[in-house]
Amino acid sequence: MSAAAQRTLVKPPAARDSADFPASHLGSSLKFEGVLDCAGEVHVHGNVQGRINADCLVVGRGGIVEGDVVAREVRIGGRFNGRVFAFNVILDRTADVTGRIFHHFVTVEKGARIDGRMPWRPVNFFESFDQPPETQP
Amino acid sequence: MTMFTRNDKPTESNATFLASQSVRDKVEAPVPTPTLVPEPLEPKRPMAAAYPMQSVVSAAPRASVISKAMKITGQLESTEDIQIDGEVDGDVRALSVKVGSNAKVKGAVYGDEVEVAGTVDGKIEAKKVLLTSTARMSGDIVHQEIAIHSGAFIDGHCKPDYGKADTKNVIPVRKPAAAE
Numbered sequence: 001m002s003a004a005a006q007r008t009l010v011k012p013p014a015a016r017d018s019a020d021f022p023a024s025h026l027g028s029s030l031k032f033e034g035v036l037d038c039a040g041e042v043h044v045h046g047n048v049q050g051r052i053n054a055d056c057l058v059v060g061r062g063g064i065v066e067g068d069v070v071a072r073e074v075r076i077g078g079r080f081n082g083r084v085f086a087f088n089v090i091l092d093r094t095a096d097v098t099g100r101i102f103h104h105f106v107t108v109e110k111g112a113r114i115d116g117r118m119p120w121r122p123v124n125f126f127e128s129f130d131q132p133p134e135t136q137p
Numbered sequence: 138m139t140m141f142t143r144n145d146k147p148t149e150s151n152a153t154f155l156a157s158q159s160v161r162d163k164v165e166a167p168v169p170t171p172t173l174v175p176e177p178l179e180p181k182r183p184m185a186a187a188y189p190m191q192s193v194v195s196a197a198p199r200a201s202v203i204s205k206a207m208k209i210t211g212q213l214e215s216t217e218d219i220q221i222d223g224e225v226d227g228d229v230r231a232l233s234v235k236v237g238s239n240a241k242v243k244g245a246v247y248g249d250e251v252e253v254a255g256t257v258d259g260k261i262e263a264k265k266v267l268l269t270s271t272a273r274m275s276g277d278i279v280h281q282e283i284a285i286h287s288g289a290f291i292d293g294h295c296k297p298d299y300g301k302a303d304t305k306n307v308i309p310v311r312k313p314a315a316a317e
Contacts, residue, residue, distance in 0.1 A: 022222075023202075023204060024206070025201055025202045027200050027201040027215065027217050029215050030201045030215040030231075031212075032211060032213050033212045034209060035209065035211060036207065036208075036210075037209065037210075038206050038223075040206040040207070046215070
């Protein structure tokens, strides 16, 4: 939890060495349920249900994520169902997104499927962001 | 297409992210956006052709890595390998599980092969178990083959279970009685 609490969603973590924050991979055969907390990069190619707190989240093609995501950068190339709270969001052409994407910057590639809303939020929303609200803001 | 290869390094965008929207172009620069370049190409090929394109998002590695910056709470299940260097609070089930030297696992570990160099607080159930010298294990071990390097700490029972030779270990607990 500490990693999530100290970090701001606008700036990358202070000491951002690949040695300090090696990327985590959740392979295609992996199934995970629960809370995932990471100060670095997470690549999801498998199936994740639950919360993800990370600096950078990449949902690979074939990856399935259900739940809330809080991150500085999010890139989705797979299936996503839930809410994203991220400063910078990229949806690839293979993305299949249902839910809400709270963003400051967003990029959507042609071909992405989006069902839901993509509310823009100012920088200070992400600077002071703590935990996603239980109800829809 | 290299357009979507992941080359945006957060360090580059560090300063720019702080900047106001007026430099939005700059901020977007390291992030490969779908520019107008591919547009003319799009209508010429069927939609389906767009999909086999090289994924952006790096080729999916089969094995999973829980890095040291990561802390997870919940169940992990995989039919491939899992390397844990971070903290896991929950059960882990995989073909082969490696618990790195600074890793912590609080929960049961099931697998065909389990290698522990870190801390495991819970039981291990595997065909092959290896505890290296930095291992710290509190809990029972059910195994068919075990290797313990000198220096390993174990608090618990080691119990051989030969009845499970033909079963898949990814399946959780089996009653020893049923094996006989």
